[in-house]
Amino acid sequence: MAVLVLGGAGYIGSHAVDRLIQKGYDVAVVDNLVTGHRAAVNNKARFYEGDIRDAAFLNSVFEQEKVEGVIHFAAFSIVPESMKDPLKYFDNNTAGMVKLLEAMARYNVKKIVFSSTAATYGEPKEVPIRETAPQVPTNPYGESKLAMEKIMHWSDIAYGIKFVALRYFNVAGAKPDGSIGEDHHPETHLVPIILQVAAGEREQLQIFGNDYPTPDGTNVRDYVHVIDLADAHILALEYLKQGHESNAFNLGSSTGFSNKQILDAARSVTERPIPAVNAPRRAGDPSTLIAASDKARSILGWKPQYDDVKEIIKTAWNWKKNAPAGYDDRGGNE
Numbered sequence: 001m002a003v004l005v006l007g008g009a010g011y012i013g014s015h016a017v018d019r020l021i022q023k024g025y026d027v028a029v030v031d032n033l034v035t036g037h038r039a040a041v042n043n044k045a046r047f048y049e050g051d052i053r054d055a056a057f058l059n060s061v062f063e064q065e066k067v068e069g070v071i072h073f074a075a076f077s078i079v080p081e082s083m084k085d086p087l088k089y090f091d092n093n094t095a096g097m098v099k100l101l102e103a104m105a106r107y108n109v110k111k112i113v114f115s116s117t118a119a120t121y122g123e124p125k126e127v128p129i130r131e132t133a134p135q136v137p138t139n140p141y142g143e144s145k146l147a148m149e150k151i152m153h154w155s156d157i158a159y160g161i162k163f164v165a166l167r168y169f170n171v172a173g174a175k176p177d178g179s180i181g182e183d184h185h186p187e188t189h190l191v192p193i194i195l196q197v198a199a200g201e202r203e204q205l206q207i208f209g210n211d212y213p214t215p216d217g218t219n220v221r222d223y224v225h226v227i228d229l230a231d232a233h234i235l236a237l238e239y240l241k242q243g244h245e246s247n248a249f250n251l252g253s254s255t256g257f258s259n260k261q262i263l264d265a266a267r268s269v270t271e272r273p274i275p276a277v278n279a280p281r282r283a284g285d286p287s288t289l290i291a292a293s294d295k296a297r298s299i300l301g302w303k304p305q306y307d308d309v310k311e312i313i314k315t316a317w318n319w320k321k322n323a324p325a326g327y328d329d330r331g332g333n334e
């Protein structure tokens, strides 16, 4: 029986595929390579290039593979882009989920682990954020993922498809050997942008907003290492295989770092000056996002290995030094 990983050539998906292979799972990957990289996919996984919204393609994958469960990473995830082009997000993310569940119902696949996001909570009323907090997104990206959670809820009731929604906070870092990592075009995320400045590829970091109600005025986020995140998906799959009901879990470290603190940590890790300037707020950004993640720890048995943001940045820097131009620099993942 195979684990089908949708979006397995993307940043988080490729790390999850790698961990699944390391743990002895049989893995099939689907990715349309719009934002993913073929070279990021562990070559022990079977690879199908195509789009999950293409029902004929998806059916052909389910025909060829005996799927025990699906891990679904295939989605767009850039907050500012979603503000400019919301329909792109509702099409790929939300409509893509409908197509996927149709195929799962058709092929009697009853388990799905799904990438949700802290962005479904919007601007929280209480920090740290618990899974029971109101979900009121402040941007279309979060709204598209909230709609996906709701679609899964009703599909569970109607078709018995059990799901685990993993609500990620801010993901960073890379496989410690530097063989796979984050490579977005264009890059919009804080840690890789800071490292591009450290590497001399960008002149300076723009810090979006310094008048938020936070200790130093910049946004506060909760950072999780991509390998810890990947491992949570495997635990969630096992949880569903044990026959549990559908559930949702936050994945974070329960510690907040401001954008300025991340910059300082990166200066220390890279030993480079990393020039930065204050810039206007970015539309759609909540002020502070910190997870209460004890539910994942107690119910899934999740034990994140990385609790130091400098260690997380160090693995991202290792990847950056190993592959300065990302996957353009390298052939494949052993």
Ligand SMILES: O=c1ccn([C@@H]2O[C@H](COP(=O)(O)OP(=O)(O)O[C@H]3O[C@H](CO)[C@H](O)[C@H](O)[C@H]3O)[C@@H](O)[C@H]2O)c(=O)[nH]1
Residues within 6 Å of the ligand: 077, 078, 079, 117, 118, 119, 168, 169, 170, 171, 188, 189, 190, 191, 193, 205, 206, 207, 208, 209, 219, 220, 221, 259, 282, 285, 289
């Ligand atoms: O050049 C930059 C880039 C980012 N930031 C700031 O850095 C923080 C983090 O921004 P990212 O774009 O790295 O991450 P987000 O918090 O916007 O988004 C992340 O968390 C979200 C949940 O809120 C979603 O899950 C999303 O997919 C994930 O990337 C924000 O305050 C942002 O304004 C800057 O100041 N300068």
